[in-house]
């Protein structure tokens with residue numbers, strides 16, 4: 001267990017880490033408390049997905065970490081979360097059990113997180129618990145245990161067998177699809193336990209076929225993620241030009257989803273854009289200007305930012321803080337956390353000049369990175385985001401105009 | 409050419425004045441759910457906060 005701040009890696013003097021918190025916060029600004037607590041129970045995984053930030057991208061710091069979260073760290077972590085919820089009078093929090101692969105942790109560890117946190121939370125705070133898994137270990141018996149502990153299950157899968165196995169394979173190359181397919185069939189039979197599906201886009205997969213394949217498992221929610229990448233390490237098929245292949249892929253899915261006579265599933269990225277276009281607030285760190293309220297607690301008790309930052313450079317998620325020595329409020333003063341809570345103030349000049357920035361928000365923060373300048377850049381997916389948002393805005397405008405016409 | 413958000417925003421409607429019944433007549437499905445969320449935000453304003461992407 002880490003009981004004091006770990007030796008910090010040399011930090012780049014790039015934005016925002018080269019800034020003092022005072023310099024980047026507008027006058028009168030107040031931090032937004034964390035609402036999402038990502039608890040990493042196990043740092044290893046039984047898959048070796050080739051796009052995974054844990055094993056394949058710039059950051060290798062996980063190698064020096066303990067494999068799983070010991071009970072004393074579980075207890076410290078849950079105490080810190082409960083303290084934060086109480087101090088900020090949070091009515092609802094979400095706790096996401098994550099990894100590596102969280103189902104590599106013993107079932108008793110998952111139960112311990114839920115039971116100790118429920119016991120520590122004051123009566124005014126409701127907690128939702130989910131576990132985000134690759135699905136390969138999700139048997140009927142495991143599902144019963146998760147259900148008894150009050151956990152819902154989100155599964156990462158990229159489509160049918162061919163789509164999924166492009167990246168999501170066991171070490172040595174064996175397909176992960178049969179096991180994931182079995183898990184998803186189990187979850188389809190237990191809708192109360194099924195949180196949804198996360199899927200990483202590969203341009204070689206047909207967009208509508210991918211959507212419909214995943215939809216067949218009847219997930220209550222579905223989200224498509226753009227592959228990791230940034231200006232210095234561009235994502236696959238995303239050259240630094242005005243092409244919009246990812247935008248077109250997403251537009252094909254959007255039209256299929258939006259034109260369905262009933263809502264077949266919640267599709268998070270699209271809902272956030274529709275809501276944004278109508279002037280509402282985003283609830284996802286993927287898009288929009290809402291302050292990000294997410295903190296990660298690593299297996300050794302380190303407080304970190306989101307794992308996807310590992311795709312930028314070694315140690316990018318680190319804060320130098322730990323649950324043993326610091327309340328979670330301490331992380332609210334970290335420049336990188338502040339940068340994700342100050343909305344348009346964190347945007348690059350090009351984004352501020354862009355008319356869709358209230359909806360787009362510069363895109364997902366890790367996608368903005370460029371070696372030398374840091375995170376104050378448009379997303380590496382800028383052209384795709386603009387294409388998608390313009391398309392969605394057009395569809396929404398047509399529907400709202402129709403309501404007004406009918407009224408007239 | 410497709411309309412842009414600029415076009416949209418210049419015609420932005422106050423959706424608080426539209427009833428859900430009217431919206432349901434315009435389009436079923438995902439659109440209505442998004443508008444319900446907007447109307448809910450207007451009814452019960454809360455500080456916005458963005459949640460974790462790598463989980464669902």
Ligand code: SF4
Pocket residue numbers: 350351352354355356357360361362363378379381382383385386
């Ligand atoms: S579309 Fe591009 S320029 Fe506009 S806000 Fe998004 S990332 Fe920035």
